[in-house]
Amino acid sequence: MDGTDLTGRLLVAAPALEDPHFRRTVVLVVVNRPSRLPVAEVLADWGGFASDPPVMFAGGPVGEGAGLALGVPGGAGEPPGWRPLESPPDGPPAPQGVGVVDLDAPPQILGVALGRFRVFAGYAGWGEGQLGAEIEEGAWYVLPALAEDVFSVDPETLWARVLRRQGGDLALVATLPDDPELN
Known part of the structure; x- marks a missing residue:
């Protein structure tokens, strides 16, 4: 898996992944972990533009003091200050319109x-070779990303919804309870 460009793909945590930072996450950046902190409290001038829910999201456990913003243009053309996510030359397209x-x-x-x-x-x-090893051992599913994934109004259910839309065995994985001992 090393050397494979995952740009524009989602990493969806397999049920066996127990690390609390990544348990049942959907990662472009982590897109399904809303906080309770309103964007307006951190970036006052941007707060009114945040999509629902208008809170900061935990993008991952690295560099938590830094922010990353993603957006989709609302009109024709690319606005200044917005750069589209690039698709890898030999890989799947990045989520349409996300930048x-x-x-x-x-x-x-x-x-x-x-x-x-x-x-x-x-x-x-991840450290060098770490993500590839985790994918090889089955800790992550590598799946196509949609813009709706990044801006889901119901991020808490995104993990199951992304798996369900894949069909087959992954749709079945989406039905597993959070705590298998409750099954």
């Missing part, structure tokens, strides 16, 4: 040009 938002750009210009906007604190990171 990185420059939080140093003026929100009164860029913010109004965005149809959807979300801010993540931190990111997911």
Whole structure:
């Protein structure tokens, strides 16, 4: 798995992955871990542009003091201060229309040009060869990403929804209870 570009793909935690930072997560950055902290309390000028739920999301356990913003333009063209996620040359496309938002750009210009906007604190990171080894051992499913995944209004159910839409065995995995001993 080393050397494979995972840009534009989701890493969906397998049920056996017990690390509390990644248990039942969906990772482009971690897109299904909303906090209770409103975006407006951290980035006052951007708070009014945040998609529902308008809170900071835990993007991962690395660099939690740093922010990453993703957005989808709401109109024609690419607004200044927005850069589309790039698809790898030999891989699946990045989620259609999703891009990185420059939080140093003026929100009164860029913010109004965005149809959807979300801010993540931190990111997911792995040491050299670590992610490839985890994928090989079955800790992660590598699946196509959709823009709706990044901006889900119900992030708590995203893990199961992404698995269900794959069909087959993964749809069955989506039905496993959070605590297998309750089954």
